[in-house]
Every structure is written in structure tokens, then in C-alpha cells.
Amino acid sequence: MGRLNGKVALITGAAGGQGAVEAEFFAREGAKVVVADLKQDEVNAVVERIEQAGGEALGLELNVAEEAAWEAGMDSIRQRFGGLDVLVNNAGILSLPGISKIELAEWDQVISVNQTGVLLGLKFGTAIMREGGRGGSIINLSSTYAHLGSGGAVAYQASKAAVFIMTKTAAVEFAADGIRVNSVxxxxxxxxxxxxxxxxxxxxxxxxxxTPLQRAGQPHEVANAVLFLASDEASYITGEELMVDGGRTIA
Incomplete structure (x- = not known):
């Protein structure tokens, strides 16, 4: 307990699923958590659970693909908490069609959320962290499908491959500011x-x-990896991608 004491953490796509688990894990470890998503009712439910457990949280309506939304969101965080220490770019959508069947509108939507959303998170997240002058940690959610062919899901895989390389680019760019950038x-x-x-x-x-472990993973197993990278336990780790895949990429 207390691995994130004193830290302010923003998690996108946190209204449900993996993001909600991450938000509750972070709060349990002492972080003040900004729960960001477009699903306001579900955001409020996550905030309520955190507060009922004794934590502190702020619900934020955020469209990760819109620059103005990030600007407004950062202002809300400054007003409530004074700054930001951790950003988890968790928001993402799944698309299954391959190259021959995908419609351009679907491609554009996936890229806007999964790729542009991470770019904007990096841009605005590092800006507010640099204002504070105390460094920070950013964790981007990539995928094993950034590294594997599937014969489908072309937009999803392309967007996650972009996240993989943006993580490494950002890690170099912001190292001098004490901001670590990794991906899971x-x-x-x-x-x-x-x-x-x-x-x-x-x-x-x-x-x-x-998958060698012969089962699907559970959200808490990903959240534990994200929590580690967010914490000071990972203080000398940047530009890395941590696989949480039951051995899928080694088989």
C-alpha cells in the first residue's frame, strides 16, 4: 500500500473494464485519481467507488481525439490538484476488419482514438508535468498485436504499432525533464x-x-503492470514495452 502516495494520476478510458480497474488500484495505492472517459454516468460510478473506499478522485469527460478537450481537462486538473504526476493512456477501441474489408470511416475512427489520442495525451501530459518540474511517468497501452500479424484488425494493429514507437520517441524527448514513458x-x-x-x-x-498459459488474461493482471511502471519502483525504466500476454509473443 502507498506506492503512489502524493501522486496525481490521470487514466483515460477509465469508465469501465481495464481502465476502471487501474483507477481503483491507483487510488488504493494512495494516488489522487482523475477518471477520464466519455461515459459520464460510468465515470461517476468509478469516482463514487473510489471515494467510498476512502480515496480521492475527479471525474472528467474527455474525448481523447480532441485537442480542445485535452486543454480543458488539463485546466480542470490544475484547478483541482495543482498538477499531474502520472498519465495512463488507456483509452482504445477495437476494430476487426482486415485490409480488404475495412471502410475508411472505421479506419479513421480507430486511428483517431488509439493513435491520435495517445499523441495528444503525450503532448498535453508532458506539458503539465514539465510545469510542475518534478518529472512524471506516462504509461501507454499498446498490444501484442503491435508485433504480430493476424490477417485482420488492420486499423487496430496499425494504431498499436504506432503507440509502440511513439513511446520510445517520447521517452528520449522527455528524459531530460525526468519524465519516464513506457508502454504495456x-x-x-x-x-x-x-x-x-x-x-x-x-x-x-x-x-x-x-498462448502458452492457455487462458485469457484478467484486467487486474494488466493493472498490476501499469501500477509498477507508474510507481517509483520503476524509476530507472523508460522507453520499454512490458508484455502482459501469457507468453503469446514468445510461442
Missing amino acids: APGIIETPMTREVLAAAGPSHPDITR
Whole structure:
């Protein structure tokens, strides 16, 4: 307990699933948590759970693909908490079509959330951290599919591959400011975003049969990795990608 005492942390896509678990883990470890998402009712529910457990949280309506939304969000964080120490770029959407079937509108939507959203998070997150002058930690959510071919999901995979390299670029750019930038690459994780796909295939889903541990991961298993990178325990780690994939990328 107390691994994030005194830190202010913003988590995007935190209304449910993996992001909500991360938010509650961070609060349990002493962080003041900014719960950001477009689903305001669900954001409020996460904030309420954190506060009922004795934590401190701020709900924030944030469209990660809009620059003006990030500007307004950073102002809200300054007013409430005075600055920011940790940013988790967790928001993301899934798209399954391959190259031959994807519509350009779907491609644009996925890129705007998964890739542009991370870019804007890096831009505005590092700016507010630099104002504080005490460094910080940014964790981007990538995917094992940044490194694997699947024959489909072209927009999703392209966006996550971009997150992988943006993480390394940002780690170099902001190292002098004491800001660490890392990414976590989950394998197949059982969340609301993937539950329908997993249920349709069951244990025969290829992402499970090709995973040495032979199961889907759980949100808390990703949240623990994110928490480690956010904490001072990872103070000499930057520009790295931590696989949380049950061995999927080594098999």
C-alpha cells in the first residue's frame, strides 16, 4: 500500500473494464485519481467507488481525439490538484476488419482514438508535468498485436504499432525533464471490449490456443503492470514495452 502516495494520476478510458480497474488500484495505492472517459454516468460510478473506499478522485469527460478537450481537462486538473504526476493512456477501441474489408470511416475512427489520442495525451501530459518540474511517468497501452500479424484488425494493429514507437520517441524527448514513458502490451484480456469475441470462440479462440498459459488474461493482471511502471519502483525504466500476454509473443 502507498506506492503512489502524493501522486496525481490521470487514466483515460477509465469508465469501465481495464481502465476502471487501474483507477481503483491507483487510488488504493494512495494516488489522487482523475477518471477520464466519455461515459459520464460510468465515470461517476468509478469516482463514487473510489471515494467510498476512502480515496480521492475527479471525474472528467474527455474525448481523447480532441485537442480542445485535452486543454480543458488539463485546466480542470490544475484547478483541482495543482498538477499531474502520472498519465495512463488507456483509452482504445477495437476494430476487426482486415485490409480488404475495412471502410475508411472505421479506419479513421480507430486511428483517431488509439493513435491520435495517445499523441495528444503525450503532448498535453508532458506539458503539465514539465510545469510542475518534478518529472512524471506516462504509461501507454499498446498490444501484442503491435508485433504480430493476424490477417485482420488492420486499423487496430496499425494504431498499436504506432503507440509502440511513439513511446520510445517520447521517452528520449522527455528524459531530460525526468519524465519516464513506457508502454504495456497486453495479450488477449477478458474485458467488455473482447468478451463477445471470446465468448463466440470459447477456448478454441486462436489467441488462447497460441498462448502458452492457455487462458485469457484478467484486467487486474494488466493493472498490476501499469501500477509498477507508474510507481517509483520503476524509476530507472523508460522507453520499454512490458508484455502482459501469457507468453503469446514468445510461442
